[in-house]
Amino acid sequence: MNAITVFIVDDHFMVIEGIQALLLPENSIQVIGHASNTASCMSFLQHQQPDVMLLDINLGAESGIDLCTMVKKTYPQIMILALSTFNQFSFIDKMIDNGASGYLLKNAEGHEISEAIHTVIKGGTYLSKEVTETLKAVEEGKKDKPALTRREKEVLELIADGLTNQEIADKLFIALSTVDSHRKNLLAKFDVKNTASLIRLAARLQFI
Amino acid sequence: MNAITVFIVDDHFMVIEGIQALLLPENSIQVIGHASNTASCMSFLQHQQPDVMLLDINLGAESGIDLCTMVKKTYPQIMILALSTFNQFSFIDKMIDNGASGYLLKNAEGHEISEAIHTVIKGGTYLSKEVTETLKAVEEGKKDKPALTRREKEVLELIADGLTNQEIADKLFIALSTVDSHRKNLLAKFDVKNTASLIRLAARLQFI
DNA sequence: AGTAAAATCATGGAAAAAGGGGAGGGGTTT
DNA sequence: AAACCCCTCCCCTTTTTCCATGATTTTACT
Numbered sequence: 001m002n003a004i005t006v007f008i009v010d011d012h013f014m015v016i017e018g019i020q021a022l023l024l025p026e027n028s029i030q031v032i033g034h035a036s037n038t039a040s041c042m043s044f045l046q047h048q049q050p051d052v053m054l055l056d057i058n059l060g061a062e063s064g065i066d067l068c069t070m071v072k073k074t075y076p077q078i079m080i081l082a083l084s085t086f087n088q089f090s091f092i093d094k095m096i097d098n099g100a101s102g103y104l105l106k107n108a109e110g111h112e113i114s115e116a117i118h119t120v121i122k123g124g125t126y127l128s129k130e131v132t133e134t135l136k137a138v139e140e141g142k143k144d145k146p147a148l149t150r151r152e153k154e155v156l157e158l159i160a161d162g163l164t165n166q167e168i169a170d171k172l173f174i175a176l177s178t179v180d181s182h183r184k185n186l187l188a189k190f191d192v193k194n195t196a197s198l199i200r201l202a203a204r205l206q207f208i
Numbered sequence: 209m210n211a212i213t214v215f216i217v218d219d220h221f222m223v224i225e226g227i228q229a230l231l232l233p234e235n236s237i238q239v240i241g242h243a244s245n246t247a248s249c250m251s252f253l254q255h256q257q258p259d260v261m262l263l264d265i266n267l268g269a270e271s272g273i274d275l276c277t278m279v280k281k282t283y284p285q286i287m288i289l290a291l292s293t294f295n296q297f298s299f300i301d302k303m304i305d306n307g308a309s310g311y312l313l314k315n316a317e318g319h320e321i322s323e324a325i326h327t328v329i330k331g332g333t334y335l336s337k338e339v340t341e342t343l344k345a346v347e348e349g350k351k352d353k354p355a356l357t358r359r360e361k362e363v364l365e366l367i368a369d370g371l372t373n374q375e376i377a378d379k380l381f382i383a384l385s386t387v388d389s390h391r392k393n394l395l396a397k398f399d400v401k402n403t404a405s406l407i408r409l410a411a412r413l414q415f416i
Numbered sequence: 417a418g419t420a421a422a423a424t425c426a427t428g429g430a431a432a433a434a435g436g437g438g439a440g441g442g443g444t445t446t
Numbered sequence: 447a448a449a450c451c452c453c454t455c456c457c458c459t460t461t462t463t464c465c466a467t468g469a470t471t472t473t474a475c476t
Contacts, residue, residue, distance in 0.1 A: 012314045018226030060315060085293055106220045107268060149422060162405030178424050197370030199407040200416060208408060357452060385455050
């Protein structure tokens with residue numbers, strides 16, 4: 001059986017060296033090259049395609065997420081294993097969406113890398129343990145965000161813009177008392193008791 | 209002349225391997241060990257002290273910044289070179305404050321590491337080029353942020369926490385009218401006219 | 417067509433914030 | 447010593463928000 005060929009894309013020289021050192025003792029895996037940016041990666045792939053690609057999601061100014069999409073479009077048979085320091089939902093989600101077969105954190109143990117490579121080559125999906133936990137936490141966390149109605153969002157925005165209830169009423173062509181109602185509902189939904197905490201919480205939850 | 213001894217602290221196995229691989233050809237530098245957390249680092253230092261320590265600022269759950277302080281307190285002669293993926297002012301600033309002699313980004317070229325090590329061993333300070341630029345940018349950026357006094361920051365935090373002026377006064381053991389004054393000054397400095405816009409702006413400018 | 421949710425409006429009162437103006441004491445800088 | 451900033455405090459007025467309670471009309475969905 002031939003060794004699995006692996007190509008590494010990372011803008012951190014240290015990491016490329018590290019992965020190579022870690023995979024050296026693995027006879028079933030062979031690192032056939034590496035790149036530190038989009039251009040040199042695509043240029044390499046024109047001549048030779050690995051079985052698995054270890055791809056850092058953060059390539060300095062460039063985006064590993066975009067590169068993932070590009071590679072998958074042209075070479076769908078290459079299995080991509082995302083590599084990242086960030087255990088953040090937005091990244092994980094995007095990479096999986098864009099065709100990655102796994103998400104490996106850089107603090108992975110030595111054996112995890114080869115385990116992940118063997119998993120994805122068989123068509124499986126490999127996620128670091130912490131990553132799985134993050135995905136779960138996000139699912140649960142979604143419940144923490146209050147579900148706002150269209151109008152409530154609108155009013156919230158205007159409050160954050162610094163308008164008073166009267167000004168909001170004028171802008172939306174509704175009565176002062178209506179704005180007051182929406183505002184009360186906002187305070188209730190966010191479970192806060194005044195504007196200051198409302199705005200901070202809304203900001204943290206990315207409503208504004 | 210003896211080789212410079214180096215100790216590496218990083219929770220990313222790949223990075224440790226990578227640095228070792230990169231420093232291997234350097235005859236003047238010898239890696240004498242590595243650790244991936246605070247405890248094993250301190251325990252190593254009890255038996256042996258390196259000339260230079262490469263210290264990741266982000267050790268998973270632990271903080272490299274705190275470790276830096278600890279090490280410098282007990283072994284002031286060890287030169288510490290901060291290692292990070294993040295080119296962020298707050299980190300850079302804290303590490304330098306806590307006694308680090310340099311700040312190296314992980315996307316450093318191979319030769320940068322040994323260059324940095326040689327610089328700090330001579331008592332100099334080594335900052336990656338991008339880091340220097342960040343520091344400059346922050347200096348300029350400061351002009352956009354209003355300069356708040358100690359007390360104003362304190363009051364701002366408490367407002368954001370949702371406390372009323374009276375509650376803040378009680379907490380800080382000052383009169384209601386004083387809190388009122390600070391609040392008025394905050395509105396003036398941020399050039400806004402009410403709490404909502406104050407909090408949003410403060411959040412965007414990273415005050416809270 | 418029926419009903420649940422959302423949006424609309426109202427009244428009245430208490431609490432808090434905003435606006436304006438003034439003032440004294442402590443510390444630092446020039 | 448004068449100038450300056452910060453922190454402290456006060457008074458008074460107006461505006462705005464917060465709270466309680468209740469009701470009507472749209473809109474959206476089964």
